[in-house]
Each structure stands twice: as C-alpha cells, then as structure tokens.
Amino acid sequence: NAGVTQTPKFQVLKTGQSMTLQCAQDMNHEYMSWYRQDPGMGLRLIHYSVGAGITDQGEVPNGYNVSRSTTEDFPLRLLSAAPSQTSVYFCASSYGPGQGPRSGNTIYFGEGSWLTVV
C-alpha cells in the first residue's frame, strides 16, 4: 500500500546512545519532513527536505541529523540521545512545487515513533 512507513514504532534508548529513525515513502514526493510531538507543544518541525540531496533545519534541529540520498528515504539520526528527546516522532511527505495534482496538495504522515530516552 502506498504511504509513509516509519520504523521503529517503539524504542527505548539509554542516554548517550545513538539511533536512526527510518522513514520511507513510495509516492515520489519531493517534500519530506520530521516532526516531534510533545504535550502542549503541537508538532514542531525538526528537519525537512525539498528533494534528494537537499535538507534544511526546522524549528528544533539540535541533536538531530538528516540526509536525503534518495527521493524515497529520509532517515532521522539521534547522535547522542538525551532525555529531552523523549517524544513521539512523525515523518511526513507531500508533493513539492509544480508536482502533483493541481487541485491541491495533501500531507501524508507515518504512524509515529514513540521514543523514550532513559
């Protein structure tokens, strides 16, 4: 089924450990992004990409790295996990400018990744 696939769904890390959250989409979307969701804070943008080889920082990029070597994949790396990074993470994708239906764009979300850093 077409869509955005996020893995893992649940993860517990120890402080200082590193890990990668995987995100893949099969809709040929140019735009991909990572958000974290914390109580009362809504969805805050971590990093985003407007195409393969292009990434940029969002609102809360510190402690996270991303890369976009292919159109399909947009992994999020935690280099040295901290308890402040305990959160629910969402990957999202959509068509970019000039791509997709002229009738409008839609943001597709993964199912979320629950990360706990102890």
Place this chain on the structure above:
Amino acid sequence: AQTVTQSQPEMSVQEAETVTLSCTYDTSESNYYLFWYKQPPSRQMILVIRQEAYKQQNATENRFSVNFQKAAKSFSLKISDSQLGDTAMYFCAFMKPLGGDDKIIFGKGTRLHILP
C-alpha cells in the same frame, strides 16, 4: 515567517451539537494551502479538510466545513452534528506550495471532547 495560532487549547461539547475550532495564521504569501488534521488517541494523523487559498469557496467534507476568511487570515473548522468519534486533537496547518521556504507549519492543537 509563517505562523499558525490555535487559541483554544481544549474544548468540550455535547454530542450532536455544533462546534467551531479557530485558527489564525500569518503570512505574506497570496497562494497557499490550509489544512485541518485530526489526531485521535491512536495518534494517527488524519486529514479532515483542505482549503486552497486561491479558491474563495469554503471547503466542505460531510459534517466538516471551514470558514476561510483570507483577508482576516482566519481558517476555522465547523463540526456539525458532532459524534463521540470526533473526540481528538485537531491541528491546523499551513503550507506554501510555490518554491522557496516550503516548511509546513502546524498550530499547537485543540483538544476536542465530545460528551455523551
């Protein structure tokens, strides 16, 4: 920079009533998309309704409709005949579709409780 503000952190209404969730945004762009997303306890993000800024007609999807006031930069969501399954967090989102800064910006959300 674009911002999205949802001024109602939490709301409660009785089943079958009509409820309106507010959203205001700030942008200097003339063409953009606005969205309402629903997030039930499962945390899945579900598209409720979408509005394109160049369309003056308000979008409608069954019991859900919007009041889009472009000049006032307001994009409220009306839920008619509310149902228990409408209980969720609702997020308003802004997306600029044409080049440059393509960030998708979300409001902080409104938690809606439908009471039996």
